[in-house]
Amino acid sequence: MNPLFFASDGTYWFAPPGTEFAKEVIWTFNFILWVSIVFFVLIVGLCGYFVVKYRRRDGVDPEPSPHHSTLLEISWSIVPVILCMMMFWSGFKTYMKMTTPPANTYDIQVEAQKWSFGYTYPNGTFSKELHVPKGENIRLILNSKDVLHSFFIPDFGVKMDVVPGRFNTMWFNAPEVNEHIVFCAEYCGSDHSDMISKVVVQDRADFEAWLEEEGNYVDRMSPVEAGAYTYDIYGCSQCHSIDGSKGTGPSFKGVWTWGQSRALEGGDSVTVDENYIRESVLKPKAMIASGYEGVMPSFNGQLNDKKILALIAFLKDVNGVPQ
Amino acid sequence: MATSQQGSSAQTELVDYQSDAGDHYLSASSGTGFKSWAFTLDHKRISLMYLAGLSFALALGGAFALALRTELLSGDGFFGWSNDTYNQMFTLHGAIMTFLFLIPGIPAGLGNFILPLMLGAKDVAFPRINLLSFYLWATGAVFFVATLLIGGLDTGWTFYTPYSIETQTAVMTATAGAFVLGFSSIFTGLNFIVTVHKMRSKGQGWFQMPLFVWSIYATGVIQILATPVLGITLLLLMAERLMQIGIFDPSLGGDPVLFQHFFWFYSHPAVYIMVLPAMGVASELFTTFSRKHIFGYGFIAMSSLAIAFLGFIVWGHHMFTSGQTPIASTVFSFITFSVAIPSAIKVFNWLATLYKGSISLESPMCYALSFMGLFLIGGLTGLFCATTSTDIHLHDTYFIVAHFHYVMVGGTLVAFLGALHYWWPKISGRMYNEFWGKVSAILVFIGFNVTFFPQFVMGSRGMPRRYHHYIEEAYQSFHVASTIGAYILGVALVIVLVNLVGSIKRGRRAPANPWGATTLEWKTQSPPIHHNFHEEPDVPAIYEYENTVYNREIGGFVDRKVVKGA
Numbered sequence: 001m002n003p004l005f006f007a008s009d010g011t012y013w014f015a016p017p018g019t020e021f022a023k024e025v026i027w028t029f030n031f032i033l034w035v036s037i038v039f040f041v042l043i044v045g046l047c048g049y050f051v052v053k054y055r056r057r058d059g060v061d062p063e064p065s066p067h068h069s070t071l072l073e074i075s076w077s078i079v080p081v082i083l084c085m086m087m088f089w090s091g092f093k094t095y096m097k098m099t100t101p102p103a104n105t106y107d108i109q110v111e112a113q114k115w116s117f118g119y120t121y122p123n124g125t126f127s128k129e130l131h132v133p134k135g136e137n138i139r140l141i142l143n144s145k146d147v148l149h150s151f152f153i154p155d156f157g158v159k160m161d162v163v164p165g166r167f168n169t170m171w172f173n174a175p176e177v178n179e180h181i182v183f184c185a186e187y188c189g190s191d192h193s194d195m196i197s198k199v200v201v202q203d204r205a206d207f208e209a210w211l212e213e214e215g216n217y218v219d220r221m222s223p224v225e226a227g228a229y230t231y232d233i234y235g236c237s238q239c240h241s242i243d244g245s246k247g248t249g250p251s252f253k254g255v256w257t258w259g260q261s262r263a264l265e266g267g268d269s270v271t272v273d274e275n276y277i278r279e280s281v282l283k284p285k286a287m288i289a290s291g292y293e294g295v296m297p298s299f300n301g302q303l304n305d306k307k308i309l310a311l312i313a314f315l316k317d318v319n320g321v322p323q
Numbered sequence: 324m325a326t327s328q329q330g331s332s333a334q335t336e337l338v339d340y341q342s343d344a345g346d347h348y349l350s351a352s353s354g355t356g357f358k359s360w361a362f363t364l365d366h367k368r369i370s371l372m373y374l375a376g377l378s379f380a381l382a383l384g385g386a387f388a389l390a391l392r393t394e395l396l397s398g399d400g401f402f403g404w405s406n407d408t409y410n411q412m413f414t415l416h417g418a419i420m421t422f423l424f425l426i427p428g429i430p431a432g433l434g435n436f437i438l439p440l441m442l443g444a445k446d447v448a449f450p451r452i453n454l455l456s457f458y459l460w461a462t463g464a465v466f467f468v469a470t471l472l473i474g475g476l477d478t479g480w481t482f483y484t485p486y487s488i489e490t491q492t493a494v495m496t497a498t499a500g501a502f503v504l505g506f507s508s509i510f511t512g513l514n515f516i517v518t519v520h521k522m523r524s525k526g527q528g529w530f531q532m533p534l535f536v537w538s539i540y541a542t543g544v545i546q547i548l549a550t551p552v553l554g555i556t557l558l559l560l561m562a563e564r565l566m567q568i569g570i571f572d573p574s575l576g577g578d579p580v581l582f583q584h585f586f587w588f589y590s591h592p593a594v595y596i597m598v599l600p601a602m603g604v605a606s607e608l609f610t611t612f613s614r615k616h617i618f619g620y621g622f623i624a625m626s627s628l629a630i631a632f633l634g635f636i637v638w639g640h641h642m643f644t645s646g647q648t649p650i651a652s653t654v655f656s657f658i659t660f661s662v663a664i665p666s667a668i669k670v671f672n673w674l675a676t677l678y679k680g681s682i683s684l685e686s687p688m689c690y691a692l693s694f695m696g697l698f699l700i701g702g703l704t705g706l707f708c709a710t711t712s713t714d715i716h717l718h719d720t721y722f723i724v725a726h727f728h729y730v731m732v733g734g735t736l737v738a739f740l741g742a743l744h745y746w747w748p749k750i751s752g753r754m755y756n757e758f759w760g761k762v763s764a765i766l767v768f769i770g771f772n773v774t775f776f777p778q779f780v781m782g783s784r785g786m787p788r789r790y791h792h793y794i795e796e797a798y799q800s801f802h803v804a805s806t807i808g809a810y811i812l813g814v815a816l817v818i819v820l821v822n823l824v825g826s827i828k829r830g831r832r833a834p835a836n837p838w839g840a841t842t843l844e845w846k847t848q849s850p851p852i853h854h855n856f857h858e859e860p861d862v863p864a865i866y867e868y869e870n871t872v873y874n875r876e877i878g879g880f881v882d883r884k885v886v887k888g889a
Contacts, residue, residue: 036703050677065679067616084660091710099649154785165573185719193790
């Protein structure tokens with residue numbers, strides 16, 4: 001059993017709540033559930049009882065009964081109104097908290113693209129998994145490079161669409177050290193169901209150590225290793241394989257005829273060299289490889305020249321080109 | 324015409340509307356060639372053509388559903404389709420079911436046949452426009468089939484921007500199809516509204532109309548007010564794709580959330596286009612098979628209009644997570660709860676109708692009771708989706724998928740099947756096999772619940788909708804149960820088809836009024852003649868069952884009438 005979903009203290013309808021929000025959502029859910037169960041049992045029970053008790057008998061006409069009662073109509077209108085207002089209020093209270101972040105938040109940028117999430121921390125560090133310190137108010141600033149996505153952490157009871165052309169925000173406070181899954185909940189094309197990420201809640205000290213290490217990977221690693229890591233965390237692997245198989249974009253292997261000419265959409269061609277790679281990363285729509293659609297987003301501002309050089313080293317390595 | 328016989332009392336006579344002359348709307352006197360169908364202005368023949376088309380759409384959409392459910396047997400795909408194949412499958416399943424089956428289903432398919440009969444009219448107000456509506460439907464269907472053949476569609480039935488602007492699939496063909504289908508729906512609504520206003524028979528006031536007519540009337544209002552917005556939205560989408568005008572695509576200066584507002588301004592009321600006629604059917608079935616006056620006639624009639632009105636001001640509840648302001652979400656949540664009240668009124672009135680009735684569990688009533696249970700679950704789970712905090716969690720998960728299938732399949736499809744069994748003797752002139760009718764109703768109920776109930780649990784546990792791959796440890800057992808249920812539902816629908824179609828050859832001849840109903844469509848022969856009634860019918864005291872009595876010889880009900888001057 002996957003611990004993300006079935007921990008021992010999970011309820012039937014929910015995984016164990018990871019935030020106060022999730023606890024309140026579960027409370028409201030259970031309130032509505034029990035009201036619903038009472039009404040369902042009442043109505044279906046009476047229905048069944050009537051069907052049996054008043055079943056048709058040959059030659060027996062039903063005894064006369066009223067077919068109108070204003071008092072009944074009013075009472076079965078008022079009771080649902082009252083219950084509905086209680087549901088509304090219960091949901092509204094939590095919703096107001098969800099949409100009103102406190103003043104002291106730790107802000108992380110979430111950038112969504114087909115089909116991965118990336119996280120940028122206040123010190124500029126970029127990562128593929130969301131790491132957060134436990135017990136602190138975390139605010140996420142969401143933005144999409146291409147189409148609609150939705151950032152959904154089931155265990156936290158929070159979800160917000162990631163909309164291109166605007167910043168949506170959400171916040172939470174996770175009090176326990178744990179790991180939680182992140183889904184993309186808004187349909188976003190081919191690999192929508194593979195757009196899954198992770199939240200890692202850590203102690204402050206562990207979080208800072210991780211942030212430090214994650215931030216300087218280019219300096220810590222060899223260029224090929226750093227390139228492979230860049231390839232992984234920036235989501236390149238979603239479209240570009242390294243085994244020669246065709247994806248949304250060309251594979252890094254094989255089709256990369258190093259130092260030779262490469263056919264482009266529209267009939268032009270280009271020599272494959274360091275500058276071609278650099279331009280393809282920063283201005284991907286300028287030169288589109290023949291047989292592909294120009295759907296890659298720009299990584300301008302995200303990948304500096306150091307990381308692009310690491311990526312080039314990795315590319316050369318994949319193709320067996322001497323460094 | 325009516326064969327009269329002396330009743331037991333000297334003051335009454337028994338009236339059977341069945342005729343042995345053999346002349347009816349399908350017989351040779353009304354024409355049998357291709358042209359007699361292709362150019363027919365008879366609402367009954369148009370209805371039959373719709374029913375054939377709707378069955379085709381349901382079969383196509385259903386085949387996609389079974390394929391999807393089979394693929395979802397395992398977390399990485401049972402058939403191992405590509406993601407793109409899966410995405411096209413769920414898109415076409417949704418688009419075909421919504422636009423080609425659910426929206427036209429009860430109004431255009433069955434309402435077309437029954438509405439003029441219920442009003443004692445010869446036809447709808449505009450028979451030519453009625454035929455045009457059908458051809459527009461058929462054209463829309465051709466566009467959807469063309470979409471399928473020229474590379475599919477992978478936007479989801481919602482066409483959300485900006486994905487629908489940049490995808491290379493056949494968005495233009497599909498939106499053109501939905502646009503044309505929109506006009507079919509507008510014309511049908513318009514036609515029915517005018518028919519209700521102008522074609523009621525003498526003495527039939529607004530409150531002598533059957534409740535099915537009220538529901539179709541309320542539906543018509545939504546069809547003509549909401550559908551144009553869909554048309555405009557789809558035109559804007561096409562303009563943006565073709566001419567790169569920035570409306571919805573942020574890279575051209577547009578706003579994708581604006582599309583969602585436009586889309587749901589139509590598509591939420593469209594939910595009531597689908598479910599209001601189903602509620603109208605339920606009202607007819609409960610009173611007929613309880614042999615008791617419907618309880619709370621006025622409240623049921625007015626609640627249809629209330630739902631039609633409120634349906635227009637709740638669209639924002641589809642967008643709680645879209646980034647619309649929290650104030651908008653709060654207001655939309657509040658108004659959404661108001662829809663619960665007229666829906667609750669209907670359910671309670673149906674229940675009160677059963678009280679002290681004389682309840683007979685024939686196939687249509689089995690479907691009606693099944694409708695009540697399933698619609699109740701669909702409605703109650705709507706409360707979770709109307710509440711802001713819980714909807715934030717449940718939005719775009721399988722909980723929503725289960726909720727709207729309970730409303731649209733458990734509600735609309737089950738009511739459609741109930742209505743089809745109820746009116747089949749009138750439409751075809753034949754009785755289907757009652758045993759297999761009951762079996763189908765029970766299997767639909769079981770299959771449906773096994774399919775969709777597990778999806779609620781899956782959804783609240785986080786499983787997002789429109790996912791090809793999923794985490795097996797967490798969700799596989801639910802998916803497998805759901806798939807088994809879908810197969811049962813599929814078998815049940817095949818039984819319905821075989822039973823109904825088979826009855827045309829093997830079924831016994833239907834009497835004029837097999838169920839003892841009191842509305843006007845039963846006061847003419849089965850099947851009716853081309854002009855529906857031999858003479859303008861007397862408007863009955865609606866839902867009064869005392870003078871409709873069973874006659875063993877003809878296996879149906881006859882009217883007991885006081886002989887004037889006796």
